[in-house]
Amino acid sequence: MPRSSNTQGAIYMTIAMAAFSAGDALSKSVISEMNAGQIMCMRGVITSVLVYLIARQMGALRSWRIILKPMVAIRVLCEILAAVTYITALGMMPIANASAILQSLPLVVTFGAVLFFAEPVGWRRMLAILAGLVGVMIIVRPGADGFTLAALLCIASVLATAGRDLATRSVDPDIPSLMITVITAISVSLFGAILAPMLGGWQTVSAVSFSHIGLAAVLVLIGYQCIIVAMRTGDISFVAPLRYTSLIFSALLGWMFFAEVPDNWTVIGAAIVILSGLYTFYREAKRHGAQVAQQSEPRTPV
Numbered sequence: 001m002p003r004s005s006n007t008q009g010a011i012y013m014t015i016a017m018a019a020f021s022a023g024d025a026l027s028k029s030v031i032s033e034m035n036a037g038q039i040m041c042m043r044g045v046i047t048s049v050l051v052y053l054i055a056r057q058m059g060a061l062r063s064w065r066i067i068l069k070p071m072v073a074i075r076v077l078c079e080i081l082a083a084v085t086y087i088t089a090l091g092m093m094p095i096a097n098a099s100a101i102l103q104s105l106p107l108v109v110t111f112g113a114v115l116f117f118a119e120p121v122g123w124r125r126m127l128a129i130l131a132g133l134v135g136v137m138i139i140v141r142p143g144a145d146g147f148t149l150a151a152l153l154c155i156a157s158v159l160a161t162a163g164r165d166l167a168t169r170s171v172d173p174d175i176p177s178l179m180i181t182v183i184t185a186i187s188v189s190l191f192g193a194i195l196a197p198m199l200g201g202w203q204t205v206s207a208v209s210f211s212h213i214g215l216a217a218v219l220v221l222i223g224y225q226c227i228i229v230a231m232r233t234g235d236i237s238f239v240a241p242l243r244y245t246s247l248i249f250s251a252l253l254g255w256m257f258f259a260e261v262p263d264n265w266t267v268i269g270a271a272i273v274i275l276s277g278l279y280t281f282y283r284e285a286k287r288h289g290a291q292v293a294q295q296s297e298p299r300t301p302v
Contacts, residue, residue: 009234013242016226021249023219025257030209035199039213040083040192042205046217047224048185051178060176067183071170075180076187078164083191086157089150102154104133106240108162113236116166125238128276132244135272138265165240168231177228184224244273 027039034042055061066072086102110129113119171180196202205213230239248270 004234006234006238009230009239010242012226012230012233013239014245016223016230017243017246018249019219019223019226021246021253023216023223024250025253026212026216026219028258030212033209034203034205035196035201037192037195037197037199038202041189041196042192042210042213043217043220044185044189044192046214047221048182048189050217051181051185051221051224055176055178055182058176058178060178061182062175062179066175066179069172069175071167071172072175072180072183075164075167075171076183078160078167079184079187080191082157082160082164083188085153085160089153089157102158102161104136105158105161105165106132106243108158109165109236109240112162112166113169113240117169117236119235124279128279129241131279132241132273132276135269135276136244136247138269138272165231165236168228169236171232173232177225177232180228181221181224185221241276244276247273 023043027043030039052061067076106129110126168180230242233239251270
């Protein structure tokens with residue numbers, strides 16, 4: 001039985017979140033040896049080289065003037081703005097608070113999809129999205145005093161990231177996803193190169209750390225490609241909430257490699273996120289089934 005576009009988009013989004021979570025875990029393992037800017041630059045350069053070679057092999061390269069197309073340019077600018085504001089916010093507030101605000105992204109993207117693309121979102125799916133957001137807040141439990149200027153910067157990062165995802169949906173379908181990935185990876189590399197001197201300069205990299213960065217680069221490449229395909233395949237309002245799965249992957253990786261055991265509140269929050277995601281799948285399957293039944297309904301001869 002062929003999968004619906006939404007189901008395919010959800011699968012790609014889940015793979016992207018797993019790849020990004022694993023890449024973040026590898027980056028965390030070397031953060032004591034180099035600053036975030038150096039990690040972003042090194043990882044980005046490797047990703048750029050890999051995706052460029054793949055794109056060239058598959059004939060997906062296009063003129064670099066594509067970056068001048070409005071939606072592509074907006075996507076790149078939003079990517080840079082999101083990184084700048086989020087990293088600045090992380091330097092001013094606990095990461096739990098920043099993560100809590102960042103997890104509001106699916107809701108913002110959903111509202112953006114309704115506003116700009118007039119995508120239909122039933123009240124049941126909207127409640128499921130809100131329930132997932134509640135689950136995220138239970139997991140991270142931000143303090144009441146966390147919503148400061150740093151929090152506002154983090155909100156700006158959420159808005160910029162939502163703009164990036166919405167712009168991705170509006171990019172000309174004739175532009176290959178791999179070409180968008182090339183442009184994104186190069187942009188992140190340049191940003192990391194600019195940021196590194198501001199965070200203490202460049203450090204010598206050991207062979208082990210370089211291997212971690214190299215593997216993280218491959219995972220980032222997979223994540224970039226999958227998230228672009230996800231946003232261009234299914235309804236944004238359905239695909240975007242699957243970003244919540246990154247919390248599950250991060251918790252598992254933290255437990256496996258960093259001995260970070262989730263507490264009871266984290267488990268409860270994760271359960272709410274999972275249940276809300278399963279419910280959105282249920283509603284989509286029911287809606288898709290109704291559409292198939294309606295299309296296959298016999299017509300009365302004229």
